Amino acid sequence: RKEVEQDPGPFNVPEGATVAFNCTYSNSASQSFFWYRQDCRKEPKLLMSVYSSGNEDGRFTAQLNRASQYISLLIRDSKLSDSATYLCVVNIDNYGQNFVFGPGTRLSVLP
Amino acid sequence: DTGVSQDPRHKITKRGQNVTFRCDPISEHNRLYWYRQTLGQGPEFLTYFQNEAQLEKSRLLSDRFSAERPKGSFSTLEIQRTEQGDSAMYLCASSLSTFLSGYTFGSGTRLTVV
Numbered sequence: 001r002k003e004v005e006q007d008p009g010p011f012n013v014p015e016g017a018t019v020a021f022n023c024t025y026s027n028s029a030s031q032s033f034f035w036y037r038q039d040c041r042k043e044p045k046l047l048m049s050v051y052s053s054g055n056e057d058g059r060f061t062a063q064l065n066r067a068s069q070y071i072s073l074l075i076r077d078s079k080l081s082d083s084a085t086y087l088c089v090v091n092i093d094n095y096g097q098n099f100v101f102g103p104g105t106r107l108s109v110l111p
Numbered sequence: 112d113t114g115v116s117q118d119p120r121h122k123i124t125k126r127g128q129n130v131t132f133r134c135d136p137i138s139e140h141n142r143l144y145w146y147r148q149t150l151g152q153g154p155e156f157l158t159y160f161q162n163e164a165q166l167e168k169s170r171l172l173s174d175r176f177s178a179e180r181p182k183g184s185f186s187t188l189e190i191q192r193t194e195q196g197d198s199a200m201y202l203c204a205s206s207l208s209t210f211l212s213g214y215t216f217g218s219g220t221r222l223t224v225v
Contacts, residue, residue: 043218046215087154099144
């Protein structure tokens with residue numbers, strides 16, 4: 001099993017739709033989780049950290065399910081500018097020093 | 112400049128040549144990471160430094176690859192005897208010494224080996 005897995009997509013959704021991505025991880029001891037956004041031919045940029053209790057930032061909600069070892073990202077009221085690849089990042093060691101990126105999920109928001 | 116800087120942005124080299132990339136992290140960040148990314152994949156971890164100490168290297172980092180971070184400031188990544196399979200985006204990131212901190216990435220160096 002890969003350390004971090006994501007559905008590569010693409011997810012094609014109309015503007016205004018709600019879309020959700022999941023990311024599964026293999027190391028039950030992982031402590032830190034993040035979502036990054038990467039635009040085509042650009043560097044990844046931190047979108048949000050994922051806290052145990054779940055967290056929200058505007059239209060974006062991140063959740064962690066430790067029992068099932070996955071994190072999720074929910075985007076409400078999708079905008080055209082949300083079109084990007086969303087990368088899940090998980091630390092894979094017990095010291096939080098080694099982070100692994102998932103392959104990313106591509107989102108296209110259509111007019 | 113408060114971001115992570117990488118130089119050069121693009122590098123085209125002939126197979127067999129050596130190349131060196133530079134990364135200047137955010138000044139207060141003591142951790143520095145190198146990742147490699149190919150089309151359609153997420154970034155793959157290569158190595159990381161805490162201050163000047165190289166604490167971990169991926170098995171992806173063959174003996175043709177070497178990284179340094181003298182004085183714990185900027186870092187260089189050298190690839191010797193480049194191969195076509197080395198063509199990728201090489202990303203540098205920096206962070207603070209806490210696993211609760213995310214990374215800040217530089218814009219990357221795109222290497223093409225012809």
